[in-house]
Amino acid sequence: MDNIIRDGNPTLRKYADKVTFPLSQEHQQLAKDMMKYLEVSQNPDLAEKYGLRAGVGLAAPQVDVSIQMAAVLVPSPVEPDDPDNHDDVLKAAQEAQDNPVFKDVIINPVIVSQSVQLGALSEGEGCLSVDEDKPGYVPRADRITLRYQDVDGNDHKVRLKNYPAIVCQHEIDHLHGVLFYDHINKEQPFAAEENTLLIG
Ligand SMILES: O=CN(O)C[C@@H](CC1CCCC1)C(=O)N1NCCC[C@H]1C(=O)Nc1ccccn1
């Protein structure tokens, strides 16, 4: 997973291929590896040990595989009792992962409905495949209804709002060759339509 490709690689601008079931061995392994990357990257010690940037999502095109598959691991917001106590920080990170807000490998995802209400991360967005900062609000739907298949081919229909909804839209964009900064207003990056909810 340390082979995350960067902006400029044409794979990031391709519309990824639908995944067929049953998953090939290769695709099963990829799903495991992508989720493992997120788990390890969210553990401060392991992330430091392996030099990983913590991530809450990873799409297959980011590891140069142009298929409709993305791992999503949105931890629950657990704060350490004492942020200066290393063990507390580790414990909180583990707890945050143990009962995630949303955790799954989403395959052939489709947003079947979304709110008119817009939402955007108040800090803007980044991307493990985009090294330079791209300041500005990334307006997205605040709430989505998402249909996808899991690695076993089971259909899921989930309603997500706020942060997990933003994360899944960021990942689904990757499957369509879209990067977060495509959505930033060029003239006024921090202009947001008046009823945009600022998240986080
Ligand atoms: O396509 C997928 N990507 O590009 C990884 C991105 C996905 C998120 C960016 C905005 C919405 C989804 C990612 O996770 N990041 N973006 C760059 C560096 C920071 C990192 C991040 O937000 N980390 C994080 C946040 C909370 C808790 C733990 N870690």
Ligand code: NI
């Ligand atoms: Ni990204």
